[in-house]
Structure formats: structure tokens, C-alpha cells
Amino acid sequence: MSTPRPAADIMVTRLVTLGPDVPVIEGIARLLKSNITGAPVHDSTRSFLGVFSEKCCLNVLSLAVDHADEVHSSAPQCRARDFMARKLLTLRPNMDVFDAIGLLLKNRISGAPVVDEAGKFLGVFSEKTSMKVVIESAYAQLPTAEVGAFMNDDPHRTIDEQTDLPTIVHLFLSTPYRRLVVLRGNRAVGQISRRDALRAGFPLLGKLAASEQEAAAIPADHRDSLADCPTTAPLAAFMDRNARTVDEDMDLVSLANIFLQTNYRRLPVLRDRRLVGQISRRDLLKAAHQMMAVAPSTRESNLLYLSSLTPREEAPIA
Incomplete structure (x- = not known):
């Protein structure tokens, strides 16, 4: 290599x-x-x-x-429903991970909920879980190229619409997550990031x-x-x-x-x-994605050489 x-x-x-x-x-x-x-x-x-x-x-x-x-x-307490983001980009578990990473970068978001065809929440695919894609791709040992294999399905990263701000702040401080998915039943109806809480x-x-x-x-x-x-x-x-x-x-x-x-x-x-x-994680993903997001026929050989990434223009901090 x-x-x-x-x-x-x-x-x-x-x-x-x-x-x-x-x-x-x-x-x-x-x-x-x-x-x-x-x-x-x-x-x-x-x-x-x-x-x-x-x-x-x-x-x-x-x-x-x-x-x-x-x-x-x-x-009165401010609750999740009052400030959650309602317009969500969602991913499917069988989606190609490289295409999913491209969507995160294009939309300048650090993660998105993964849902099935019926809209049931399954987990979150994020910049952090994408790091595993980068690492395994570097050695051409990717077991599968589907989002479902790399998403995080921890139930502690979900809340309901009535969750108050103090509880949300506590969850952010006691977990490593940067976003909490807001559920109504088993469906994702919103999302709250640390920045939203701030x-x-x-x-x-x-x-x-x-x-x-x-x-x-x-x-x-x-x-x-x-x-x-x-x-x-x-x-x-x-x-x-x-x-x-x-x-x-x-x-x-x-x-x-x-x-x-x-x-x-x-x-x-x-x-x-x-x-x-x-x-940042996003800077690294931008650099790696230039090489990962290629035609499937050439993807496997190119993934062996992370050094083949072409120089990019300096981006503002994200």
C-alpha cells in the first residue's frame, strides 16, 4: 500500500x-x-x-x-416538539454506504436516521459510523457496502416529543451522541442536535x-x-x-x-x-469520498490506496 x-x-x-x-x-x-x-x-x-x-x-x-x-x-418547560427539526433526510438500510456518505456531505449534516420501507426507525448513520467504512475500505475488507451494517441502533439516542430541555441537555452530556431522534411510536418525526438545544x-x-x-x-x-x-x-x-x-x-x-x-x-x-x-470528521470524509464515490467496477481496487486521493481546495471550518 x-x-x-x-x-x-x-x-x-x-x-x-x-x-x-x-x-x-x-x-x-x-x-x-x-x-x-x-x-x-x-x-x-x-x-x-x-x-x-x-x-x-x-x-x-x-x-x-x-x-x-x-x-x-x-x-414552563421548552420541549422537544418546540424546537426539533422536522424536515429530515432519511436513509434506507440497503442503501450503498458510499452514496449515503455523499448525501451527508452534500447536505452538510453529520448524520441521518435510517428507516425501513414502512417508515419505522432503525438507527442512525453518521460521520462517526462512516469512519469504520473508511478504515475497512482502506484494506478492501468491507464485509458489505450497505448502510444497515454501519448504522448505530442504540435506543438511548431516541426521545419523544414531550421530552423537556433539561432532560435533552442531560442526555447529550451523558452520551456521545450529537443528535437525538424524536419518535412518535416507532416513526421518526424529528431530530434534535446539540446545536438545536443550545x-x-x-x-x-x-x-x-x-x-x-x-x-x-x-x-x-x-x-x-x-x-x-x-x-x-x-x-x-x-x-x-x-x-x-x-x-x-x-x-x-x-x-x-x-x-x-x-x-x-x-x-x-x-x-x-x-x-x-x-x-474534522467531515474534512476527512470529504477527502476519502473523492476516492470512494467511484463506479462500482473500479471501487474495490481504488479503496486500497487512500493516498490516491487528489488534493482538494481548502474548505472553511465546518
């Missing part, structure tokens, strides 16, 4: 980044505005400090929700941040428990300081293995501890 392409060939260098002293609510707003799932944090010399991700944001939202419940115990909870964060700023002007011995929800704290207090990083020489198959074996969706690329780029 030829030497697989290194991270330097597929990494993205135009990044949205954050400083450690940015107020956490501003960091969350930046991710939502940029429509991204996380951003590297570095200092003024670009020395890498950590990653501020959607999961970090959900920790903040969890504190905010708990605090709001204490202060306003009778406040958007639904962001108004609450804004209200608490404003209250915190007002409380800061009050003498310490007269303040209430607003400090228990530090939405104006620097994001360094919530960022992932132990985020996995890679160097520019790591090959594509090794990167796919990391994405498959861990919950990371992006890997900062460092040179001498300084941030030089980033590779």
Missing part, C-alpha cells in the same frame, strides 16, 4: 479560534453564529490551550437550567448573563445565588484542556481510527505546540 496522505494535506488552516479570556456566553454565541461545533483556544502566540466545544457549552447550559429551576420552579437555551443564558452583570454591582454580602451560574466567566473555565491533538504527519487511516475510537469530532493539528490547522 502506498503511504497514506498526511494530515497536512487535508487539514483546514482558516479557523474560527477563541481566546481563553472571552466570556463564556460570547464564546457560545460565536459558535452559534459561525454555525460550527467547536473552536480551538489559543493564546497570543498561537500556543494551543484547549478546545471550546458544543459539549462545553452544554455544561454551561446545564448550570443555567438548574439555576433557573431553582429561581423559577414554575416556569439555540433553544441561549435566551436563558442571555437573561442570566444580564442578571450576573447587574449582581456584580451589588456588594458581595447582599448578592443572591446568581454566582452559581457563571455565564460571564471566561471560557477557559469550561474548555476541554485535554483535547486530543495530532501532528501534520499523521496519516488518514490513523486519523479515522481516532475519530472512530473517541468522541472527538475535530482534531487540532499542532507544530511545536502551536496551532497550525484542524481536521
Whole structure:
């Protein structure tokens, strides 16, 4: 097998980044505005400090929700039906995995429900499960090319329309999933991503941040428990300081293995501890899909050589 392409060939260098002293609510707003799932944090010399991700944001939202419940115990709850995405791209279990990956990339989504002909929910095919496709394809050992063999059918990633926001936030924090499928009976009627939950909870964060700023002007011995929800704290207090990083020489198959074996969706690329780029699951799939999405008659031989991927234009962070 030829030497697989290194991270330097597929990494993205135009990044949205954050400083450690940015107020956490501003960091969350930046991710939502940029429509991204996380951003590297570095200092003024670009020395890498950590990653501020959607999961970090959900920790903040969890504190905010708990605090709001204490202060306003009778406040109406936001439920799944109120903010779920109702227009879904669905896949069939017998669909070709390479075509399914192409649909995820084309629609800029990281996963989709898999349903049978009657519309019954079977599982989810995602960027993460696609990593197994990439790895097995690299050695031409793909047991089948159907979506059903690679989907995730964990029942804990489903909820119903009445599930409230605090429960949804807890599920995202206690599971590795980035989306929860909303079921009515056994049929998928919606989907909620981590980003959807953050958007639904962001108004609450804004209200608490404003209250915190007002409380800061009050003498310490007269303040209430607003400090228990530090939405104006620097994001360094919530960022992932132990985020996995890679160097520019790591090959594509090794990167796919990391994405498959861990919950990371992006890997900062460092040179001498300084941030030089980033590779997301989507970046890797874009590179691999150029080679995988070929005619069936030539697919098997081409899959042996991940290094045969042609260079791509640098894409904005996704």
C-alpha cells in the first residue's frame, strides 16, 4: 500500500479560534453564529490551550437550567416538539454506504436516521459510523457496502416529543451522541442536535448573563445565588484542556481510527505546540469520498490506496 496522505494535506488552516479570556456566553454565541461545533483556544502566540466545544457549552447550559429551576420552579418547560427539526433526510438500510456518505456531505449534516420501507426507525448513520467504512475500505475488507451494517441502533439516542430541555441537555452530556431522534411510536418525526438545544437555551443564558452583570454591582454580602451560574466567566473555565491533538504527519487511516475510537469530532493539528490547522470528521470524509464515490467496477481496487486521493481546495471550518 502506498503511504497514506498526511494530515497536512487535508487539514483546514482558516479557523474560527477563541481566546481563553472571552466570556463564556460570547464564546457560545460565536459558535452559534459561525454555525460550527467547536473552536480551538489559543493564546497570543498561537500556543494551543484547549478546545471550546458544543459539549462545553452544554455544561454551561446545564448550570443555567438548574439555576433557573431553582429561581423559577414554575416556569414552563421548552420541549422537544418546540424546537426539533422536522424536515429530515432519511436513509434506507440497503442503501450503498458510499452514496449515503455523499448525501451527508452534500447536505452538510453529520448524520441521518435510517428507516425501513414502512417508515419505522432503525438507527442512525453518521460521520462517526462512516469512519469504520473508511478504515475497512482502506484494506478492501468491507464485509458489505450497505448502510444497515454501519448504522448505530442504540435506543438511548431516541426521545419523544414531550421530552423537556433539561432532560435533552442531560442526555447529550451523558452520551456521545450529537443528535437525538424524536419518535412518535416507532416513526421518526424529528431530530434534535446539540446545536438545536443550545439555540433553544441561549435566551436563558442571555437573561442570566444580564442578571450576573447587574449582581456584580451589588456588594458581595447582599448578592443572591446568581454566582452559581457563571455565564460571564471566561471560557477557559469550561474548555476541554485535554483535547486530543495530532501532528501534520499523521496519516488518514490513523486519523479515522481516532475519530472512530473517541468522541472527538475535530482534531487540532499542532507544530511545536502551536496551532497550525484542524481536521474534522467531515474534512476527512470529504477527502476519502473523492476516492470512494467511484463506479462500482473500479471501487474495490481504488479503496486500497487512500493516498490516491487528489488534493482538494481548502474548505472553511465546518
